[in-house]
Amino acid sequence: MVIKMNNKSEKFYEYMGKIFGSRLIQNQTNDRIYDDDNKIWYIYVENEKVVAFVSISNNIIKNVYGVKEKYLKEVLEEVRKENKVTFSTVTNIYEELYSAVGFKVNKTEGFKNFVIIS
16 A cells, blocks of 8 residues: 655654664665655555655655565556656666656666666
8 A cells, every 4th residue: 555645744754764774775775765854755555564665855756665566666656647757866776667667767877876767
C-alpha cells in the first residue's frame, strides 16, 4: 500500500525514523536521506514496515529506495501519475526501473553514482 505523507504527518517518523541516518540504505543507494520540510513522501508500507519510498519536492525527485523492485515500481508509477516530474538527479541503482516506468534516463559525465531522469 502506497501512503503519501510529509514530515508533519501522523506516523511519519514511526515509518521513516529508522531510514534517516541509515548507513545500510546510504551504502546501497550512495545517497543520504533527509526529512526536509518541503518534501512529499510516497511510502510503500507492508506489515507496518517501509519497503520502498520516493521523496519529491517541486516536481523534482529527491530520494529513491526499495527493498524489492515490485514495491518501488508501484511507488514510482504513483509519483509519475500525480506529478509532472522535471529533471531529477537520482541514484543509478534503479536505472532500469526508471526506464520501465517511463522516465527518460540521461547518463552524464561526472556522475559516478547518479543519473538524471525526466
